[in-house]
Amino acid sequence: MxxxxxxxxxxxxxxxxxxxxxxxxxxxxxxxxxxxxxxxxxxxxxxxxxxxxxxxxAFATVIDDSYNKFSKESLFQFYHDYIDYFINEEAPKLTVNYISLTFDALKFVPDFQRKLLKSQKAQMETWKEVIQEARDRGEINTPMKDEEIAKMFIYSIDGFGLHRVFGQINREHMKLSLLTLWDSFYEELKV
Structure with a gap:
């Protein structure tokens, strides 16, 4: 360019x-x-x-598969890498104007919604793959399905993102809250 x-x-x-x-x-x-x-x-x-x-x-990093950068040695390391990436790369962008731009893109850019949905599907598949590998290694032992676990991680970070947009949480607090929440959830998965 x-x-x-x-x-x-x-x-x-x-x-x-x-x-x-x-x-x-x-x-x-x-x-x-x-x-x-x-x-x-x-x-x-x-x-x-x-x-x-x-x-x-603007949305190249959101739509690209950034998950290939994260360690897949363990679910624990994967979600810690994800939090670091999210806090450093995505959270700073999360503003009301960014969300407004996203909605404008959904209205005016052909194929944008399809690209977002494809990205979300890839995100879900990556989480499920990491979770299945964690289950196979004996890292976690839970009756929850892989997709249910993946949704807990994905949907909770979506919620934190919205709180960030509304100005109710700064990046450092978001990181500590996510680590606390996800570490506690991870401990439940190990039982």
Whole structure:
């Protein structure tokens, strides 16, 4: 990606994070980038095309399979790696504007919902795989199904994310709370 194109994407992302897709004008984007309208059109055919590329740019880490970076030696290590990743990479982004941008993307970007659902499915499959391996190793022993356990981890972090958006929890408190909750849940799974 060229530096100019990346500059346009970053400036546009900041604008879309401040206001909704419909509120941001092409003139505003051109003014904030410091470029001419002609230079803008060299990289993007329309505001709509720009928005699609901004969304793909902004959500690349959410949609990509980041789980391959986490240790799968144990369920314990996997969820600790996940918490570190979430706190350092995802939690700082969680704002009301980020959620608003997500909803704009769902409305205006073709295939965005499909990509999110595919990502969620991959997330669930990865958790279930790690849980099954933990069960096979004797790390955990529980009558709960793998998918039920995975949902407990996934849905609880989703809830913490919403509390973060509402400004009710800072990152350090979120990390300590998640570790306490998940460590306690993990101890129950070992019984």
């Amino acid at each position: 060229t530096n100019t194109k990346e500059h346009i994407l970053n400036v546009s992302l900041n604008l879309f994070m401040q206001k909704s897709y419909k509120e941001v004008t092409l003139k505003e984007i051109v003014d904030k980038t410091g470029m001419s309208k002609g230079a803008f059109y060299h990289y993007f055919e329309s505001k709509e095309q720009l928005f699609v590329e901004v969304i793909n740019f």
